[in-house]
Amino acid sequence: MTHPIPYLPGEVPLTLFGGAVCAGFPSPAADYAQSKIDLHAHLLLNENASYLFRVRGESMTGIGIYDGDTLIVDRSITPAHNQIVLAVIDDEFTVKRLYRRGQDVRLIAENTAFAPITLKDGQEMTIWGVVTFNLHRLLNV
Amino acid sequence: MRPSVRSIALIDCNNFYVSCERVFRLDLNNQPVIVLSNNDGCVVSRSNEVKALGIKMGVPLFKIRDQVQQHNVQVFSSNYVLYADMSNRVMAILREYAPLQEVYSIDESFLDMTGIHDIGQRAQAMRERVLRETGIPVCVGIGSSKTLAKLANFVAKRHPKSQGVFNFNMLTTRQAESVFSNVPVEEVWGIGRQLTKALDAIGIQTVQQLRTADIASLRKRFGVAMEKTVRELRGEACIELEEATPAKQQIINSRSFGQSVTEIEDLQDALAHFVSNAAHKLRAQQSCAALLQVFIMTDRFRDDQSQYCPSVAVPLPVPTASSTTLQGYAVSALAAMFRPGYRYKKAGVILSEICPETLHQGDMFAGAPEDPALMLALDQINARFGKGTLKLSQDGSRRSWQMRQERKSPEYTTNWHELPFCR
Numbered sequence: 082m083t084h085p086i087p088y089l090p091g092e093v094p095l096t097l098f099g100g101a102v103c104a105g106f107p108s109p110a111a112d113y114a115q116s117k118i119d120l121h122a123h124l125l126l127n128e129n130a131s132y133l134f135r136v137r138g139e140s141m142t143g144i145g146i147y148d149g150d151t152l153i154v155d156r157s158i159t160p161a162h163n164q165i166v167l168a169v170i171d172d173e174f175t176v177k178r179l180y181r182r183g184q185d186v187r188l189i190a191e192n193t194a195f196a197p198i199t200l201k202d203g204q205e206m207t208i209w210g211v212v213t214f215n216l217h218r219l220l221n222v
Numbered sequence: 223m224r225p226s227v228r229s230i231a232l233i234d235c236n237n238f239y240v241s242c243e244r245v246f247r248l249d250l251n252n253q254p255v256i257v258l259s260n261n262d263g264c265v266v267s268r269s270n271e272v273k274a275l276g277i278k279m280g281v282p283l284f285k286i287r288d289q290v291q292q293h294n295v296q297v298f299s300s301n302y303v304l305y306a307d308m309s310n311r312v313m314a315i316l317r318e319y320a321p322l323q324e325v326y327s328i329d330e331s332f333l334d335m336t337g338i339h340d341i342g343q344r345a346q347a348m349r350e351r352v353l354r355e356t357g358i359p360v361c362v363g364i365g366s367s368k369t370l371a372k373l374a375n376f377v378a379k380r381h382p383k384s385q386g387v388f389n390f391n392m393l394t395t396r397q398a399e400s401v402f403s404n405v406p407v408e409e410v411w412g413i414g415r416q417l418t419k420a421l422d423a424i425g426i427q428t429v430q431q432l433r434t435a436d437i438a439s440l441r442k443r444f445g446v447a448m449e450k451t452v453r454e455l456r457g458e459a460c461i462e463l464e465e466a467t468p469a470k471q472q473i474i475n476s477r478s479f480g481q482s483v484t485e486i487e488d489l490q491d492a493l494a495h496f497v498s499n500a501a502h503k504l505r506a507q508q509s510c511a512a513l514l515q516v517f518i519m520t521d522r523f524r525d526d527q528s529q530y531c532p533s534v535a536v537p538l539p540v541p542t543a544s545s546t547t548l549q550g551y552a553v554s555a556l557a558a559m560f561r562p563g564y565r566y567k568k569a570g571v572i573l574s575e576i577c578p579e580t581l582h583q584g585d586m587f588a589g590a591p592e593d594p595a596l597m598l599a600l601d602q603i604n605a606r607f608g609k610g611t612l613k614l615s616q617d618g619s620r621r622s623w624q625m626r627q628e629r630k631s632p633e634y635t636t637n638w639h640e641l642p643f644c645r
Binding site for chain 1: 247248249311314315354355356357634635638641642643644645
């Protein structure tokens with residue numbers, strides 16, 4: 082299995098119960114069935130502004146973002162200090178922690194083998210979006 | 223009491239297809255970029271850099287090869303899957319800004335913003351939000367009719383000073399007239415090349431001349447559509463917003479092939495694909511069709527090849543929306559008209575005589591009723607796992623007729639296997 086199984090909206094087979102589950106008798110739990118957990122609503126904070134990105138490389142392994150993981154990136158969130166962001170440097174997408182204190186802006190990797198990125202003269206940095214979730218597959222990895 | 227002035231906005235995405243390509247390719251910013259039509263034929267979207275080079279809309283790629291090479295123009299095939307997804311995002315965001323929306327095309331939407339306070343600021347906020355959340359730049363034109371909204375959008379696009387928003391309702395009569403005097407009639411919604419010529423012949427060149435012309439004589443000469451246009455230009459809303467697109471009375475699915483085909487199997491394969499698409503649309507609007515037309519065509523631009531363009535209409539004994547039933551008829555129709563020895567360039571199907579699926583009458587001679595559950599399952603599976611996951615065995619398996627899309631970008635937003643990468 083080289084690819085993760087797609088997560089599909091609207092078809093999530095998890096049911097949240099509002100009461101304790103009893104066995105044996107005509108299910109009293111049935112009366113307590115709530116609506117199903119909607120992972121789609123949970124993971125896409127702002128659906129129209131959410132995009133998926135595939136991770137390549139090891140620069141963020143320190144916080145559990147691995148090669149092949151899938152990130153949910155939200156463009157509606159205003160980037161702030163200490164958030165994990167999807168930035169663009171030299172026209173390439175990169176995922177890093179945003180360090181911003183006054184004029185001091187850096188992109189910090191979560192892996193000691195990678196130096197923080199500070200902007201050189203003439204280099205431009207755009208924050209494309211803020212990373213909200215990492216979809217990391219644990220089965221059959 | 224004077225009724226309050228309508229404020230109708232038209233939001234138009236700037237160079238939409240090119241803008242979609244740039245969202246995931248930041249290296250394309252400030253580069254000349256074009257997107258080509260089906261089969262990589264003609265230019266259908268241009269970046270501003272390309273417009274500045276004088277490359278016109280609709281020009282075939284082969285005519286501009288030298289310019290493309292010389293200026294290193296980035297060329298893309300149409301990626302409609304991407305454009306449709308980005309369009310849906312833009313439209314959904316716009317919907318939040320007004321009680322009434324008409325999605326007019328893949329990259330245009332009308333909003334009725336009548337009665338909303340601070341329209342200018344709202345429009346500006348709407349622009350900024352669409353840009354931030356989708357990366358797509360848009361312009362907003364506002365006026366008291368749809369035609370004026372369209373014209374305002376044209377002005378917003380042309381004048382950087384407008385910062386992407388132009389509102390006729392904010393102008394004095396004098397200011398508005400000065401704008402109207404500076405815009406040629408051909409920029410008016412619904413005035414095409416022929417009408418522009420005809421108007422020119424009676425001395426009408428600018429919008430101002432058109433809107434002050436005598437309505438009665440214009441109606442006599444050009445009909446009631448022209449009267450509406452003039453009234454709308456005067457600020458009277460004659461064309462209302464259509465919220466839901468009315469059910470289509472005719473569904474056409476056809477395409478030119480990437481390369482000509484000669485075998486009946488290739489045509490069967492292509493037609494099966496077109497029937498599937500058309501039937502799917504039919505089911506999506508809960509309708510059935512009573513007439514199926516099938517046509518095949520040779521390449522009419524090739525004088526050196528013999529031409530054959532037959533078409534067969536099949537009245538259906540029972541109106542249907544079933545892909546399997548329709549495919550059966552399409553295959554028979556093809557068998558009836560196919561002649562070997564020609565090079566076929568295009569084929570298609572037309573479904574018409576459309577009625578709501580609940581309305582049609584049973585036929586006592588018809589065989590067993592179709593199983594709607596089968597088609598429902600087909601549509602649901604394709605909606606869940608992606609278009610074309612489950613199809614009838616005939617549909618599109620040979621592929622020799624498929625579109626030429628040599629420079630298509632990935633389906634960044636809809637295909638799990640084509641997501642953009644980050645490091």
